[in-house]
Amino acid sequence: MSKQANHQLPNDAHPGHSEPTGGVAGLNETPRGERLHIAVFGRRNAGKSSLINAIANQEVAIISPTPGTTTDPVYKTMEILPIGPVVLIDTAGLDDEGILGSERVRRSLHVLDKTDLALLAVDAPEGWGSREDEIASLLTERQLPLVVALNKADTLDPDVTARIRAAVQNRFPPAIPVIPVSARTKAGIEALKSALIQAASPEEEEPSLLGDLVQAGDTVILVAPIDRSAPKGRLILPQVQAIRDLLDHHAQALTIQSEELPMALASLRNPPKLIITDSQAFQTVNALTPEEITLTSFSILFARYKGDLCELAAGAKAIERLRPGDRVLIAEACTHHRTDDDIGKVKIPAWLERKVEGKLSYTWVSGGTLPADLSEFQLVVHCGACMLNRRQMLARLHRITSAGVPVVNYGVSIAYLHGILPRTLSPFPDALRVIRS
Ligand SMILES: Nc1nc2c(ncn2[C@@H]2O[C@H](COP(=O)(O)OP(=O)(O)OP(=O)(O)O)[C@@H](O)[C@H]2O)c(=O)[nH]1
Numbered sequence: 036m037s038k039q040a041n042h043q044l045p046n047d048a049h050p051g052h053s054e055p056t057g058g059v060a061g062l063n064e065t066p067r068g069e070r071l072h073i074a075v076f077g078r079r080n081a082g083k084s085s086l087i088n089a090i091a092n093q094e095v096a097i098i099s100p101t102p103g104t105t106t107d108p109v110y111k112t113m114e115i116l117p118i119g120p121v122v123l124i125d126t127a128g129l130d131d132e133g134i135l136g137s138e139r140v141r142r143s144l145h146v147l148d149k150t151d152l153a154l155l156a157v158d159a160p161e162g163w164g165s166r167e168d169e170i171a172s173l174l175t176e177r178q179l180p181l182v183v184a185l186n187k188a189d190t191l192d193p194d195v196t197a198r199i200r201a202a203v204q205n206r207f208p209p210a211i212p213v214i215p216v217s218a219r220t221k222a223g224i225e226a227l228k229s230a231l232i233q234a235a236s237p238e239e240e241e242p243s244l245l246g247d248l249v250q251a252g253d254t255v256i257l258v259a260p261i262d263r264s265a266p267k268g269r270l271i272l273p274q275v276q277a278i279r280d281l282l283d284h285h286a287q288a289l290t291i292q293s294e295e296l297p298m299a300l301a302s303l304r305n306p307p308k309l310i311i312t313d314s315q316a317f318q319t320v321n322a323l324t325p326e327e328i329t330l331t332s333f334s335i336l337f338a339r340y341k342g343d344l345c346e347l348a349a350g351a352k353a354i355e356r357l358r359p360g361d362r363v364l365i366a367e368a369c370t371h372h373r374t375d376d377d378i379g380k381v382k383i384p385a386w387l388e389r390k391v392e393g394k395l396s397y398t399w400v401s402g403g404t405l406p407a408d409l410s411e412f413q414l415v416v417h418c419g420a421c422m423l424n425r426r427q428m429l430a431r432l433h434r435i436t437s438a439g440v441p442v443v444n445y446g447v448s449i450a451y452l453h454g455i456l457p458r459t460l461s462p463f464p465d466a467l468r469v470i471r472s
């Protein structure tokens with residue numbers, strides 16, 4: 036693969052990978068942000084790694100009789116039919132002790148932010164203790180769908196297992212399945228998978244990327260600049276996902292570069308329902324798009340799909356209050372190769388400084404973690420989060436706003452700084468009201 040082909044830098048969102056292990060989703064694989072994240076929690080030695088291996092039916096995680104074998108979260112992407120593509124996450128025991136132990140517990144708890152479905156592994160011969168109570172309460176407080184596995188059932192008399200099961204079911208809502216299982220003999224693994232499948236059925240539909248904006252037969256123009264930061268030989272994730280979503284809804288996608296926009300508009304018998312542009316081509320596309328045609332950006336679509344568009348719009352308004360010398364955190368969820376005119380490193384900082392007419396003090400973070408103390412920042416500018424799942428992004432936004440700090444993303448901030456946010460929010464009346472209020 037040539038050096039350029041390896042570039043991970045799209046214009047307003049970044050393919051890459053947010054977790055340290057498990058690899059980057061290939062071009063033909065479902066992106067990790069679209070996969071259901073199933074994480075196993077429990078005490079050390081409960082058989083968490085053994086359960087992951089039994090569910091995956093392969094040796095994904097190391098198992099051993101020594102408590103504390105798993106130190107860092109381990110990620111395994113796989114298909115579980117009929118759920119489809121998932122990420123299984125093994126974690127370190129939540130009862131680990133000492134300085135290193137508490138660091139492992141912190142990392143395990145960090146996994147909670149990205150968990151869609153939790154599996155609590157119980158060492159059945161040890162029984163259900165106060166630690167299990169704590170973990171189960173933590174999971175249910177977060178309203179995470181939960182399945183309890185009473186592991187090592189092979190070592191117990193079935194009557195004993197049944198008694199533990201009844202006791203657990205008395206403490207928690209009957210809706211929480213408690214499955215006796217043996218990761219060693221594989222007895223109960225199919226029942227456990229069925230329980231996971233059932234718990235995974237979403238009660239609330241995730242918002243659609245474009246489904247509520249288009250109807251079958253509509254034409255949507257996608258503006259995808261092919262500049263030197265575009266990856267060689269392919270499109271970036273937000274573009275691919277938009278095309279796929281339009282196909283799902285039987286709409287037509289016409290993908291062009293900005294120079295071709297006048298020609299594309301002239302060639303259509305009816306105006307397009309919508310034009311979606313890369314944030315960095317906003318200005319050109321805005322000038323070329325007639326008033327009556329709705330224009331938005333990939334970043335704004337993903338801000339809604341992956342996060343809270345109203346919160347991000349409120350964050351854009353906070354740019355108005357920024358003063359020279361203020362502290363701004365620029366947070367990217369993945370690590371990617373940066374070019375000289377990188378959007379997060381160079382372009383947005385320059386635009387913000389032009390707006391405040393002075394220097395700002397920047398901190399950059401990339402990868403999974405946000406700084407412990409966010410309250411020292413006057414603004415957080417977050418990337419498009421293409422590699423995060425919705426729960427993960429909402430958890431990050433919640434952390435930032437609960438520290439009293441306004442947050443925008445790249446696309447919303449760029450639109451705001453170029454004075455065209457109202458236009459790009461026009462398909463989303465709630466967010467439009469926020470910036471007009
Ligand atoms: N008898 C029996 N032993 C099991 C079962 N599942 C796991 N074990 C044993 O329990 C021990 C711990 O298993 P692990 O899978 O490493 O447990 P863990 O929860 O991942 O442990 P840590 O990573 O140390 O937190 C190993 O010796 C396993 O062989 C089971 O179903 N039956």
Ligand SMILES: [Mg+2]
Nearest residue numbers: 083084104105
């Ligand atoms: Mg383990």
